[in-house]
């Protein structure tokens with residue numbers, strides 16, 4: 001009997017709709033080869049939701065996500081909404097969605113395709129074989145801490161973590177490491193911040209439950225430097241919300257383009273799968289966005305939320321082959337391109353390769 005999964009789709013703003021369309025094209029192609037069906041339901045979120053509904057996160061979007069098997073997300077935000085009061089901003093909607101779905105863990109893998117070794121700003125000999133996994137805490141820290149304010153003279157935010165919040169994200173990192181090279185590097189700023197001292201003590205305690213895993217600690221400033229000096233030294237990087245946000249964008253240049261890095265946000269009943277990049281207003285509507293990060297996020301959705309491992313493997317093999325054959329979007333045009341494709345061409349070629357694998 002064919003399995004049926006319900007997928008909530010949030011296209012969002014800027015390049016969001018363009019890249020999500022390509023991910024769905026590829027998902028449809030993989031479904032045709034496998035014994036399951038995906039049923040999509042669209043929901044509004046971000047600036048487009050504000051424009052149509054007066055709020056960046058309508059209640060029906062939260063409800064729709066909660067009743068689905070997984071959420072496929074594009075990107076939100078853009079200059080048009082940047083001056084709105086905080087509660088109406090697209091980014092506030094995204095934070096609220098993560099919180100409402102209980103998505104406290106954001107998994108951001110970074111690896112390097114051999115075909116794109118020269119696309120990175122780092123030297124090929126530093127890059128070869130990089131395979132790191134950022135486990136970013138997603139529903140706490142300075143993004144959510146109170147008090148927060150900006151009265152025109154004083155602006156402040158509060159970085160708060162409680163012990164249970166640190167324990168649960170640390171468990172995700174150690175469990176991930178157990179399936180990988182069994183190394184966790186916890187990144188904090190414990191030389192300055194009390195919240196980081198609690199983070200470090202708590203991670204040390206959790207580590208006792210995973211004697212096979214080697215735990216190291218690193219200050220975030222050093223980690224930012226080590227990521228570009230010698231990224232191969234990292235297996236799992238465990239870190240808080242804001243440090244993880246910054247380090248994962250930095251890590252994208254290891255792979256060669258921010259248009260390549262996917263992510264999975266998990267921890268609640270329903271997982272959310274999204275590229276790490278934003279709505280890229282500077283290139284929206286031009287057909288040049290790289291859809292690979294979103295297609296790889298769709299693959300993470302199949303693997304982690306739906307357990308459709310063969311289908312996920314199929315997509316990832318198709319992507320490797322497409323890159324081997326020299327297809328590139330504009331962001332990677334100078335790196336081994338035999339043909340430079342538009343966003344939709346890239347989606348179609350991957351879908352085609354999936355169907356032939």
Ligand SMILES: NC(=O)c1ccc[n+]([C@@H]2O[C@H](COP(=O)([O-])OP(=O)(O)OC[C@H]3O[C@@H](n4cnc5c(N)ncnc54)[C@H](O)[C@@H]3O)[C@@H](O)[C@H]2O)c1
Pocket residue numbers: 015019074075076077078079091094258259260274275276277278279280281282283288289290291293331
């Ligand atoms: N999860 C999200 O929805 C998310 C994440 C980050 C930023 N944002 C929002 O997106 C808006 C723009 O933010 P930003 O410019 O700082 O970051 P961004 O990630 O949107 O873009 C940064 C740069 O990377 C390029 N880029 C991003 N994705 C690309 C892709 N798939 N292919 C090719 N190039 C790509 C852009 O053209 C831009 O030059 C802001 O409103 C921000 O708040 C949303």
Ligand SMILES: CC(C)[C@H](C(=O)O)[C@@H](O)C(=O)O
Pocket residue numbers: 077091094095245276278
């Ligand atoms: C848009 C913003 C709220 C978001 C974040 O900071 O988490 C983004 O940068 C991301 O990485 O998903």
Ligand SMILES: [Mg+2]
Pocket residue numbers: 245246249276
């Ligand atoms: Mg970010």
